[in-house]
Each structure stands twice: as C-alpha cells, then as structure tokens.
Amino acid sequence: MFAKLSDWLDHRTGFRKVRDALLLEHIPGGAKWRYVWGSCLAFVFAVQLITGVLLMTSYSPGDSTAWSSVYFIQYEMDFGWCIRGLHHFGSQTMVVLLGLHMLQVVIAGAHLPPREINWWLGLLLLAAVLGLSLTGYLLPWDQKGYWATQVATNIAGSLPLVGPAVQKIIVGGPVYGHHTLTRFFTLHVAILPALVIALIMAHVAVFRRHGVTAPKNAAGEGLFWPDQAFRDLLVSLIIFGVMLGLVIYGHGHKITSAAATERGFYERVAHAGKDGRGANLDAPADPSRPYPARPEWYFLFLFQLLKYFEGDQEIVGTVIVPSGVFGLLFLLPLLGYGRMRPFGHIVGVTVVVALLLGVGFLTYLALDADREPTLSSEEIEKLDDKQKQLVEKARLFQTELRDAADLARRAIQLADEGIPTDGAVYLLRRDPLTQGPRLFRQHCGTCHTHGTDSSNENPTASDLEDFGTQKWILGLLNEPDSPRYFAKTNLKAMSNWIKLRRESARKKGATEEKKLADDFEKIAVWLGEHPRDEAPTNDDKKLAWEAGSKAFANRCNECHSFNGTGGTSTTRGPDFTGYGDADWIRMMIMSPACNLRYGAKNKMPAFRDLEGISGNLEAHELNQTKIILLRDISDDDPTAETKRKTVDEATRATALTEVDRELIIRWLLKDYRVIFGGEPISGPPKG
C-alpha cells in the first residue's frame, strides 16, 4: 500500500532522485563523529525556527505590549516557559556550536582552497546568527535587553560619517520606541532568518561540490545515509537534551499565582514558568529607571574589550578591532595557495584557537570584574586605591543587580493580577509598594515620619506607620504627647483632655482607672475598623463594635462627630466617620482645614492637583474653607490679626497629583494594588 503510493508519487514528482541526491552523499574515508557539527547547527536552527514561529503566534511587538506578551507566554500559556526557554537557550547553543564548527573546520584545513568560498559563506552565517541573537535580546523589552541593546545601537551611531543616520534608521527615531521593536522584530523574524536559510542552502550546496575534507590517510568510503546521519542526529539529540535540561533547570523568577491554589500535575508542568523554570524575564523596560546593563554572555568579550579603550579611542574597541579580526578570518583561506598550504593551515588553526582563547579570557575577565567581592574588610584595607575602587564597583554592580531582580519579581507578581492598558511599565510606576516610600519622603517626609521608611531628624507631625490601626490609636490614647503622635503639633486639646480624664479617674480609684483603660481599648478596637454606617455581621466583631461605639458615644462624641451627630463642643476635633480609611485620609490630605477635619487648628497644607484640569475648582473650594474660617473671627477681637494669620497658615495649599496621592494612601493602608487608569486626563499639549 505504502510502496504503491510512493511509486505513484515518484512517477509524478521524481522525488526519489532528489532524496537520493541529498542523502546518498559519498563520504571519502567514511562517516565520522567529528563531522557532526554542521548538521547539529542546522538541527538547532530548525529548533529555533519551530519555537520562533510558535512564539510569533503570541508575541506582540510594541512599547506597551512587548513585555506583557512575553510575560503571558512565560507565565500564563501552556508550556510557554518551555517553548521560550528552548528558543532562549537554543540561541546560546548556536553560538557555542558555531565556535566548535569553526574550530573543527580549521583543524581539518577545510577552509583552504578550493573551499574558500564556503569558509566565507560560513563567516557570513556567523555574522547573521550573531545578528539574530542581538535582535532577539531586545524583543522581550525588559530592562536587561533594553539597556544592553542601547549599547549596540550607540556603537552603530559612533561609526564615522554614516553612524548617526544608520543609528536613527535602526532605532526608528531619535530614541527607543515602538519602531525600534517593529524594526528589530522584522530583522529577527524575517530578514535575518531568510538570510540564514539562503546562506545555509548555499553553504551546503558549495560544501557538496568538494565534500568533506577527509584526513590524508583515510581509507574506505561511506555514505551520508544512514551512517553519518545517525551520528549527526544522535549528537543533535544529546545537544537538545542539554538545552532541555537548561530550560527545566531554568533561571526565571518564581511567582505565587492567586488563580491556582491547587495545581494538578498537568497544570504544574504546563505552567512551570511560575516555579522559575525556563528563561529569565527582567522588569519591564523603563527609560526612567537605570539598570546595571551587561550584554548576553557571548558578547561579554566585546564589553570587556571596550574597557581598554577610552575617549576617542573607544571606536578602536567597538568597531576597529572586531572588524579587523573578522577581516583576518576572511583572509585565512588565501594563505592556502600552492606551497603556502601547510603554512596557511597552521596559521588558520593558530588564529582561530587564539581567537577562541582570547574571547574566553576576555569573557572570564568581564565576569571576574563583576563578581561579588569575597574579601574581608581588613583585606580590602590593604588594597591600593585603584583596587579598592574595583572592589567597590563590583559590590555596587551586585547590589544594583539584586535590586533589579527584586523589581523584576515584583513586576511579574503584579502582572499576575492583570496589566494596565497603558503598558507593563506602569506596573511598577503605579505600584504603592514601590512608589509609596519615595512619594511619602518627598511630599510628607518634611513633617511626618513613617517608621524606618521615612525618618526625620526633627518631625513636626505624627509618625504615620500603622496610622488608623488599633495599635496606632491605642498608642495615641496612652501617650498623646509622645513625638510619635501629637508632641510637636498644635493639637493640645486632645492631650489635655486625656490628662484630665486620667487625673479624675485616679482620684476616683482603681475601678475607675481600669474602666477608663478598658474604654480606651474598646474605642481603639472600634476605630481601628474604620467604622462607617453598618455594624459587621460577624458576631464576635459585632459585640466589639457595639462596645466600642458605646464607649465612643460616652467619651469622645462631644468633640468628635460621627455620621453627622455630635462634635458640638467648642474644642471640636476631626470627624471620625470611617476614621483612618482611604476616604478619611483622602479628605485629610485634600482639605485638612475643612470642618470635618482640623479646621483653624490645622497646620498641614492641603495637597491638591492644582495644576490639573479641575485646578480652578479645587482652588475655589479651598478658598471657601478659608472664608468660612475667617467668618468666625470678629473684628472686635483684639487678637483678630493673629487669628487671621493662623487661618492663613491652616489653609495653605500645595501641589500633588491625583495618582501620587492615591499611591501614598494605598501605601499607608498597606493596600498594594496597582493604580489603573490614565491620569491626568489630558490631550496632546496645545501648539
């Protein structure tokens, strides 16, 4: 049946003739293990093509989507970690195999006449494959690829005369953006692979013209099929096994997924990316966040080479030496004509071995310079200044690398919850945990402290670590005059009241003192829940709520209003509806002098988006608060002038954008969800 079908097909296409021509290649001297490298390269390239096309079905080149789509492949799609991992390690395998192939060729003297042209085709293949590696490194659009590739395109820009123009065309503009990705993507998936395929076909065709370069004393004769093919395939599969091993070992970041708590066997294997299997993905590319960039390991020798050339000399390291070496490789076959042949052979081997050793040595130096210093402080003391600098540099590099890895882990963990439309870079830019401490120090840190995150030599306001929690409130009730609370503020009424309560309770005896302490505790528990209208339905909480609410009504309600009741005292304090929750804090930040917060006693500026599109309205609203406070001051009052100044002070305003405010609030409340949505609302700037 099968044979008949085969005959039918052969009669119409003549495929057997083509197949036999391809497979029944005569190998003088017989099949040998050492001939496998070319086939292995073709094999790994085929793996790259298959995995590459698969990745193309899910990758999205674009400034706001590239990282996200790679994240999705790596962490969400079935076996995405495996496909991407094979592609990632496959590219590195290609580079290693190219070195071995080249070495085998010069040792056999296969670069010498009449095989010069094939040597040159091989060198072009080497360049094209390195081009594939370079362009592919950028595509995930993560910090590592983004910053490492900047170096490559800047080197292109440093070429004399044509440099800037070439750079601009490659990058697709003056700086990296959408078109950098679309261009690198086109190079990576269309132009370079097509070039490599064409070159491989030429390489094999030209190779078949003269066949393998058999050793002189080789006896006998073999065929490619199946003798050599078996060896080629076996070694290829061993190489594939090593690649798969590297993928499974993996060097990605682990995440804990909220979606899958119970993971079955298939789920665990299909989504092993979540356990750190497969290739690494760094934090999303962010031009505003520096990164300790290094190229992929097989380009590290060029990175190291650059260190020996400074200033005007730099182009020697970036362009002249590498192209000189490449030129030298091109010339090698020309040394093989006539009686020069033995000499040409020796020179060929020497040059390639020296080149590989040199590359290896430079790579080692580059890795060594970055290694975490293991010297003790005493040993470092003994070093001279230059060595100390190097140690310091390595230490700094390692610290930056660890910080970058922390950010990468955070970004990936956040991406698990969904990525904003604006792009993955906003995962970290709008992450309360990442941005909160910085924004707090910038906007609040002049007066407030926040535990150890934002310390302050001379705070003039409370410590906001754990603000609004039961612990914080109880602390305030017990020690209002502590510098953690109101010591440096105008808010004396509260501490005076507490002192009076304590005093009177002490006079009345231990039972009364205990009652006061109990009430404080109950109030703290209740307020720590940020009470608004409804009591919780949970029975335990409901009891505590009722007790706290009652104690509050007895002790605090006269000065502190709640849900529109109370707060009638002349020494009134802020409203306690929802005390310490996001809405409460938001009003405090935006309108601290309003009648629901501190009124004329306030010292904090109102933080508002005064430059945003609702700036006028916000300024007007703040002014209303001020007018109300000024209305309370009568002209007959001898201290009217001072009081007006206090009101001025109480109603200052300063700029804070909406997003930054929400980031601070979420960070204070330990609500670490990313802030989604575009802010501020605007169009293109007016021309």
Added chain:
Amino acid sequence: MQRRSFLKWAINGLGVLWGAILGVPALAFLTDARNRLAPNRGFKTVARLHDLPQGTPVQVVIRDVRNDAWTLHPNDVIGRVWLIRRPNDEVDAFTTICPHLGCSINYDKAAALFICPCHGGSFELNGHLKANTAAKNPAPRGMDRLECRRDPTNPDFLQVKYQNFRQGETSPILKN
C-alpha cells in the same frame, strides 16, 4: 546490511522521540486558547427606567471588567444592548450582535424593525425573526435576548447580564 537497517531504525526512533518531546509542548502551546473561557458575567446596571420611552428601542452600552490575555480593563465597554420598555414597564433587552454573522444590528425607525446592515437580517421589535420579507431573511433565529432585571436595591435602575451567543445556530447557544 544489518547494521545499516539498524541505523535507519534508530534514526526513525530518535526522530520520533524528538518529535514527541518538542511536539507535545508545541501543540499544547499552540492550542492554549482552549484555556481562555468566556467570562461568567453578573448583572450590570445599564440605564434608568424613567429615562426610557415606551415602545421605542434605545441602545445602551454595558461596562464591566474585561480581561484580554495579559491586559486588565477595569471598566470597559463590553458590548451594546437594545432596551425596549413595554407598556407594563417590563423591559426587554437584546444584544446588538446579529445571530447571522455577528454584525451590529440597527433600529430602523421608519419600518419599526431591527435591521442588520451587513446582510439584511430583519427582526420585529419583539426580537422575533421577521417573516414574509421580500428576500429570504438570512438570520437563522430571532435576536438574542439578554436577562434584564431591576436593581434589587434601587428598582429604577435596570441591570442586564451580558452574554455572547454563537452565530448561525437556529437557537441561542452560549459561546465559551
């Protein structure tokens, strides 16, 4: 000759082994979309009853969380709905997606019909297929009805549960 046939078998064996190791993950990856199911959406408020005229269809948008692969849209337009208030203040809701091939159905005021602009699928205002059309009606079934209810906490608000149905079937079948 025995050695050569062994080698051929070995090559085939190794080839199959490699094909399986790469092929299984490749196939799983390529068909990953099977894991992305249509979301099971709840009721979303789309309009207020007192804004709706009696008997005349009004098109409203429906918003909800939308997940698109990696992107999370917290509050995106997920579809459009035709609402028709009946004399007894019951409200009918129909998706605007045509059951024929998925174009968006318009309301033709003059003819008092829903008409799909792509292939002319026409529907009565009660959503039923219009019979006796001049040309054959291409739509296989009437417009797809969406569940519509009053907001339990505020009866003036109308809520709709948005769903997508398969095209070309004679009765509505959910897309998943």
